Amino acid sequence: MEFRPYSYQKEAIDFLFGRKYAILLMEEGLGTRIVTLSVIFKRQQENREEKTLIVTAADDITEKWIPEIEKWNHLQKMTFSVVHGNKKKRREGIEKEASVYFVSYDNLSWIHENHLWKFSNLVIDHLSVYKNEKTKRSQTIMAVREYADRIIGITSFPAQNQLSDLHGELKAVDGGRRLGQSMLGFYERYFFTNYIWNGSITKYYRELKQGAVEAIWNKISDICFIPDPKQYPDMPKVVFRNQILELDLREHSKYRYVKAGSLFATDGEEVRESSDVIRLMQMSNGTICNEQGKILIFHTKKLDALKRILRETEENVLVAYWFVHDRDIISEIYSEARALETDQDYRDWNDGKIQLGLLNPAAGKGWNLSCGGNCLVWFSLPWSAALYKRTICRMQPVHAGLTLFVTHLLVRDTMDEVIMGKLRENKACMDSLAGRGKGGNYDSGNGQYG
Numbered sequence: 001m002e003f004r005p006y007s008y009q010k011e012a013i014d015f016l017f018g019r020k021y022a023i024l025l026m027e028e029g030l031g032t033r034i035v036t037l038s039v040i041f042k043r044q045q046e047n048r049e050e051k052t053l054i055v056t057a058a059d060d061i062t063e064k065w066i067p068e069i070e071k072w073n074h075l076q077k078m079t080f081s082v083v084h085g086n087k088k089k090r091r092e093g094i095e096k097e098a099s100v101y102f103v104s105y106d107n108l109s110w111i112h113e114n115h116l117w118k119f120s121n122l123v124i125d126h127l128s129v130y131k132n133e134k135t136k137r138s139q140t141i142m143a144v145r146e147y148a149d150r151i152i153g154i155t156s157f158p159a160q161n162q163l164s165d166l167h168g169e170l171k172a173v174d175g176g177r178r179l180g181q182s183m184l185g186f187y188e189r190y191f192f193t194n195y196i197w198n199g200s201i202t203k204y205y206r207e208l209k210q211g212a213v214e215a216i217w218n219k220i221s222d223i224c225f226i227p228d229p230k231q232y233p234d235m236p237k238v239v240f241r242n243q244i245l246e247l248d249l250r251e252h253s254k255y256r257y258v259k260a261g262s263l264f265a266t267d268g269e270e271v272r273e274s275s276d277v278i279r280l281m282q283m284s285n286g287t288i289c290n291e292q293g294k295i296l297i298f299h300t301k302k303l304d305a306l307k308r309i310l311r312e313t314e315e316n317v318l319v320a321y322w323f324v325h326d327r328d329i330i331s332e333i334y335s336e337a338r339a340l341e342t343d344q345d346y347r348d349w350n351d352g353k354i355q356l357g358l359l360n361p362a363a364g365k366g367w368n369l370s371c372g373g374n375c376l377v378w379f380s381l382p383w384s385a386a387l388y389k390r391t392i393c394r395m396q397p398v399h400a401g402l403t404l405f406v407t408h409l410l411v412r413d414t415m416d417e418v419i420m421g422k423l424r425e426n427k428a429c430m431d432s433l434a435g436r437g438k439g440g441n442y443d444s445g446n447g448q449y450g
Helices: 007-017 034-048 060-070 086-093 108-113 136-147 160-174 185-188 212-223 250-262 274-285 301-312 324-333 343-351 384-397 415-432
Strands: 021-025 052-056 080-084 100-104 121-124 151-154 191-197 201-207 236-246 263-267 269-272 287-289 296-297 317-320 337-339 355-361 376-380 403-411
Touching: 007 034, 007 296, 021 034, 021 160, 021 212, 034 052, 034 060, 034 151, 052 060, 060 080, 060 100, 080 086, 080 108, 086 121, 100 108, 108 136, 121 136, 136 160, 136 185, 160 185, 160 212, 160 269, 185 191, 185 212, 236 301, 250 274, 274 287, 274 415, 287 324, 301 317, 301 324, 301 376, 324 337, 324 355, 337 343, 355 376, 376 384, 384 403, 384 415
Parallel strands: 021 151, 052 100, 052 121, 080 100, 121 151, 236 403, 317 355, 317 376, 337 355, 376 403
Antiparallel strands: 191 201, 263 269, 287 296
């Protein structure tokens, strides 16, 4: 297949090609692998002696990276080798003559410990793996990065509540030049640490200081590429729709009663137990799983809304759920429903063989789901902005002119609106920063957050 890059992909290729250190803050569905491989190919056209090591998850090597090389015409001459398996197979893989080598996170230490480094370029897939700097993986990547002439990191755009993880990810690429060598110093510079006593244990959480978001992105924007949909009209489009559902007076009274009983006060602050949050989320969806595992029906508002959606659309529909019993109830009602849980399930979805797919946002190992349909319905929302955004990007069409329709089923005055509000906050943060990470000036000053 001939690769005709969209404008944002072309700019991403040029951005990565021209930098010693670069980070691609872009979701998988937008072409992270073809962009990265095209940069490698472009560099090898200038110097055929260059060798690149791509560090990624073991499954991703055969399921995502190699199929991408085999798919595109301009990459057909790119030779590759996989450093995986037992010691003998790893040795054969590293000794094979190739331009690109793939290795899993855990086998990278074998290359380092046996002094087998021979690569000019290092590509680090899924940078979030290195957010904990105390792990062996992080220590290994910090050791081998010193030998690389150029480094590319790949990760999705972090939600605002995940900015505390950025230090380890950035350090794996630039060695700590922008956010500092010390993680503790990073926390002290940009975050307040708050403590909560819930009656049995003390919990802590980090809260961003005033202006910290801007300060962090000013530090790292010169090496980060973030595509802004407003600047690239050929980026795949997403249309969001909210279906607001209403509880009747009796249902709403029961919900408020449970909500009132799930709160307790500490130092003037209302803190909610996680088990109570789960109960309220289940009530928002319409069914509750009690301690004995029995399913209790609270309302059918979302099931009725889903029925209307399925009746009105001729396209395949993917329903995102959070609780297993929600999946089971939908499966009982619709014989055509099928949970996406195995690799074969994902292949069948992409082949258009599943009319009604059921997906847990935390499942799937990042499979691209854009070929099976363009209708995504959120039956229940996850707290995690990263899982929410990743699921949408996995469904996002890869071809210009196609649109993904995302529908949120939201029950008014319930946890649905609370979670949706949190997700909007994270989206607003991302939108305000998108487009800044395109070669801005590297700020090494010592201002308030220097």
